[in-house]
Amino acid sequence: MTAQKKSEYAVPKLKDFSAKALDAAAKKLLAALEKEAAAVSNEAEWKVFRDRWIARTNGILTQINDQWLKVAPKEAKRDAGQKVNELKAKVTGTVEGCEKKEIKVAVTAPAKIRDSLSHQPQPVSGTLDITLPGTRRPLGAEHPVIKTMNEIVGVFRNLGYSVEEGPEIETDYYNFEALNFPPNHPARDTQDTLFIAGQENKPLRERLLLRTHTSPVQIRTMEKMKPPVRVVCPGKVHRNDAPDATHSPIFHQVEGLAVDTNITFCDLKGTIDHAMKALFGSSVKTRFYPSFFPFTEPSADVQISCIFCGGKGYRDGARCPNCKASGWIELLGCGMVDPNVFSFVDYDPKKYSGFAFGMGVERIAILKYGVDDIQLFFNGDVRFLEQFG
Numbered sequence: 514m515t516a517q518k519k520s521e522y523a524v525p526k527l528k529d530f531s532a533k534a535l536d537a538a539a540k541k542l543l544a545a546l547e548k549e550a551a552a553v554s555n556e557a558e559w560k561v562f563r564d565r566w567i568a569r570t571n572g573i574l575t576q577i578n579d580q581w582l583k584v585a586p587k588e589a590k591r592d593a594g595q596k597v598n599e600l601k602a603k604v605t606g607t608v609e610g611c612e613k614k615e616i617k618v619a620v621t622a623p624a625k626i627r628d629s630l631s632h633q634p635q636p637v638s639g640t641l642d643i644t645l646p647g648t649r650r651p652l653g654a655e656h657p658v659i660k661t662m663n664e665i666v667g668v669f670r671n672l673g674y675s676v677e678e679g680p681e682i683e684t685d686y687y688n689f690e691a692l693n694f695p696p697n698h699p700a701r702d703t704q705d706t707l708f709i710a711g712q713e714n715k716p717l718r719e720r721l722l723l724r725t726h727t728s729p730v731q732i733r734t735m736e737k738m739k740p741p742v743r744v745v746c747p748g749k750v751h752r753n754d755a756p757d758a759t760h761s762p763i764f765h766q767v768e769g770l771a772v773d774t775n776i777t778f779c780d781l782k783g784t785i786d787h788a789m790k791a792l793f794g795s796s797v798k799t800r801f802y803p804s805f806f807p808f809t810e811p812s813a814d815v816q817i818s819c820i821f822c823g824g825k826g827y828r829d830g831a832r833c834p835n836c837k838a839s840g841w842i843e844l845l846g847c848g849m850v851d852p853n854v855f856s857f858v859d860y861d862p863k864k865y866s867g868f869a870f871g872m873g874v875e876r877i878a879i880l881k882y883g884v885d886d887i888q889l890f891f892n893g894d895v896r897f898l899e900q901f902g
């Protein structure tokens with residue numbers, strides 16, 4: 514706004530205070546107000562505009578207060594007061610409205626930008642610009658542990674197994690006693706098992722703990738189901754282990770159970786061999802050697818031929834670090850269900866036999882995806898997890 518524009522309008526001194534004369538004077542003032550407001554195009558100009566109209570000392574509003582209202586004769590005061598109040602509201606409204614008006618980029622932008630902008634569809638202030646890209650929500654993916662667990666379960670579902678689940682907080686009875694763990698078995702030691710606190714007054718078999726394996730689900734299944742039984746039990750388990758590259762206080766297992774007449778160790782071997790080939794490829798070999806678990810007799814540990822060196826023990830002219838040059842990797846435990854376990858669920862051990870197996874899901878995921886630290890599965894780092902999408 515220039516000094517010249519400013520001087521265009523000046524508040525006249527009134528001689529005639531009739532309603533008609535006040536109206537006419539007000540009309541002129543408002544015309545000047547609108548003209549000057551329209552000319553404002555940046556913040557500095559707006560400030561000059563504001564001060565000219567509403568500054569306390571000698572702003573136009575102050576002037577009309579002094580010259581139109583204060584000096585009005587008694588009989589005209591009422592009309593003059595009303596008119597001045599109307600004008601005050603309009604002037605203040607226009608000045609404030611002018612401040613909120615968008616100062617257009619095109620006014621100050623270099624010619625090139627201004628030209629390019631003028632070809633773009635200009636959004637009307639306060640409306641939605643549907644030409645802008647939306648906020649993208651990245652699609653989630655299955656966690657590698659859940660993905661692996663589902664793959665393992667899928668292998669057994671294809672063999673006709675159904676899926677059973679059970680509680681993560683178990684009683685000592687289901688977690689240990691019914692699985693033929695003797696009362697003094699070291700697995701019950703609090704160094705291995707996380708017990709719920711404050712249960713010293715309860716009998717041992719009723720004490721609650723975080724299940725250390727998914728085997729209690731096998732007992733619960735046999736309690737409610739008569740043979741033939743073919744189930745897999747996937748789920749989360751807990752041990753009192755300090756976290757490091759190969760241990761975690763929380764991990765996942767898939768266990769399986771088959772009970773029927775005439776089930777033999779050959780059925781167990783054939784089933785496990787098939788499952789390992791389905792998970793790691795048809796060239797993988799399996800071998801069984803004696804082991805011990807309280808709930809199976811006989812028991813076996815299963816090894817698969819090393820998937821990194823093809824069972825040779827050496828690769829790229831060096832010892833294979835994954836199998837420590839042995840050509841074999843230990844992967845799971847299994848065995849024929851101990852007849853003592855059947856007595857807990859009222860199965861006749863003379864009539865029925867069965868096998869059970871269990872594997873750690875993280876262990877298999879580590880092998881399948883070449884992960885070197887089990888903690889990566891639980892840290893929640895998206896950069897790691899999104900690789901499995």
Ligand SMILES: [Zn+2]
Nearest residue numbers: 819822833836
């Ligand atoms: Zn190897």
